[in-house]
Amino acid sequence: MPVPSRFSPLSAAGPWPASSLCALVALLTLACETPPADSGESESPGAEADVATTDAATDSTAQEADTAAQEAPDPEAAIIRLDPNDPNLEVWRDRDISNDPPREPGPIRVGSVLTFFGLPMARTIEDLVAGEVEVAFMGAPVDMGVGFRGAGEGPTALRAMRRSTGSMETMISWRRELTAVDYGNAPIDNLSTERSMPPIRRMVREIAETGAIPVIIGGDHSIEFANVAGLADVYGKENVGVIHFDAHYDAGGTRSGHLISHAQPVRRLVDEGHILGRNFIQVGLRGSWPGPEGFEWMRENEFRYHTMAEVDRDGWTTVMQRVLDEANDGPEYLHISFDIDVMDPAYTSGTGTPVPGGLTPREVFPIVRGLCSENNVVGFDLVELNPLVDPGYTTTLNAKQVVDECMTGIALRKLGLGDRDYLSPLTRRDARR
Numbered sequence: 034m035p036v037p038s039r040f041s042p043l044s045a046a047g048p049w050p051a052s053s054l055c056a057l058v059a060l061l062t063l064a065c066e067t068p069p070a071d072s073g074e075s076e077s078p079g080a081e082a083d084v085a086t087t088d089a090a091t092d093s094t095a096q097e098a099d100t101a102a103q104e105a106p107d108p109e110a111a112i113i114r115l116d117p118n119d120p121n122l123e124v125w126r127d128r129d130i131s132n133d134p135p136r137e138p139g140p141i142r143v144g145s146v147l148t149f150f151g152l153p154m155a156r157t158i159e160d161l162v163a164g165e166v167e168v169a170f171m172g173a174p175v176d177m178g179v180g181f182r183g184a185g186e187g188p189t190a191l192r193a194m195r196r197s198t199g200s201m202e203t204m205i206s207w208r209r210e211l212t213a214v215d216y217g218n219a220p221i222d223n224l225s226t227e228r229s230m231p232p233i234r235r236m237v238r239e240i241a242e243t244g245a246i247p248v249i250i251g252g253d254h255s256i257e258f259a260n261v262a263g264l265a266d267v268y269g270k271e272n273v274g275v276i277h278f279d280a281h282y283d284a285g286g287t288r289s290g291h292l293i294s295h296a297q298p299v300r301r302l303v304d305e306g307h308i309l310g311r312n313f314i315q316v317g318l319r320g321s322w323p324g325p326e327g328f329e330w331m332r333e334n335e336f337r338y339h340t341m342a343e344v345d346r347d348g349w350t351t352v353m354q355r356v357l358d359e360a361n362d363g364p365e366y367l368h369i370s371f372d373i374d375v376m377d378p379a380y381t382s383g384t385g386t387p388v389p390g391g392l393t394p395r396e397v398f399p400i401v402r403g404l405c406s407e408n409n410v411v412g413f414d415l416v417e418l419n420p421l422v423d424p425g426y427t428t429t430l431n432a433k434q435v436v437d438e439c440m441t442g443i444a445l446r447k448l449g450l451g452d453r454d455y456l457s458p459l460t461r462r463d464a465r466r
């Protein structure tokens with residue numbers, strides 16, 4: 034079966050025969066099974082719909098196909114449910130630290146082991162508290178929300194980058210100014226985007242509850258839902274604003290029955306009431322998606338959005354100042370969700386859904402640094418880095434720099450230098466001027 038993409042909502046074979054077959058087989062074989070226990074956190078139905086369709090089509094005869102094609106599909110029966118008796122059903126949800134040696138809580142220096150920016154590691158909430166950690170990096174290696182593998186390798190690629198931080202623009206080394214750790218990866222279910230959301234959300238919440246800033250390295254953009262919902266759990270519904278850097282608006286509706294994928298986190302955050310539309314600021318939209326309905330939905334929900342068409346008309350400097358001003362005109366707490374595909378594919382070929390005509394590094398780095406220095410940033414995510422299609426590591430290098438710029442901004446704010454235009458007096462001009 035072809036894998037549906039965000040650009041081809043209907044499968045090539047047409048949806049009815051396959052899903053009806055699936056309904057028939059599912060009814061015969063699975064009607065007695067019960068759904069898995071409720072985790073107490075919101076999850077979406079429909080996780081296994083694609084798998085059910087494939088299996089049913091393989092196992093059924095042509096005669097059954099004729100019969101099934103005439104019947105209306107039963108959406109419930111289209112789902113092959115998880116096996117609630119599998120002893121491994123939930124084991125992946127918790128990190129196993131039972132073999133860790135006994136030790137005092139606190140950040141652990143790990144030498145040459147690869148961590149984000151060479152930072153010490155933290156394994157438990159107690160480590161974060163004892164170390165008075167201000168920034169905790171975590172990986173969220175979700176692949177399935179984009180539909181093909183690669184984005185899940187993003188955290189590993191970023192950990193493998195050179196460790197230098199800071200730059201001569203500010204002469205600030207954030208690694209010296211901030212207490213930061215690598216908190217490891219969130220546990221995910223590689224077969225289900227839906228099931229991966231609650232553990233990521235829980236881990237973001239854990240970090241935020243200690244007062245630290247979670248920096249989540251994806252993974253595809255589905256994780257924005259878990260990240261922002263986790264922050265809203267701690268700071269309160271409607272109390273967090275989001276700057277969404279992306280070529281795509283990611284507020285798509287249901288997709289082959291799925292209610293979370295990398296095209297849907299924004300819609301879900303608004304629909305569930307975590308974030309008010311007017312506190313969403315979209316930057317960098319372009320290409321063929323969404324059409325008029327998507328923009329009308331954003332207008333109805335009072336979104337602020339800045340397309341590349343606006344940049345073409347008014348210039349980046351003007352648009353950048355607008356975004357920085359708007360970020361100051363919102364809730365006290367701010368999350369930045371940075372989809373690497375907001376940048377032009379010239380700089381970021383290593384991503385799942387590149388769109389020509391994007392921002393340059395020269396445009397992106399100052400706005401990210403400015404936003405992080407001028408606002409009370411309580412969360413940051415970097416998503417859609419796919420190192421498997423990143424020859425030369427250009428995308429990974431730029432992704433690392435984006436994160437670095439935000440960390441520099443947070444350090445500037447801590448040092449009382451938090452304004453959008455801060456540059457070191459040493460580097461902005463030489464001694465003659």
Ligand SMILES: [Mn+2]
Pocket residue numbers: 254279280281283295372417
């Ligand atoms: Mn996105």
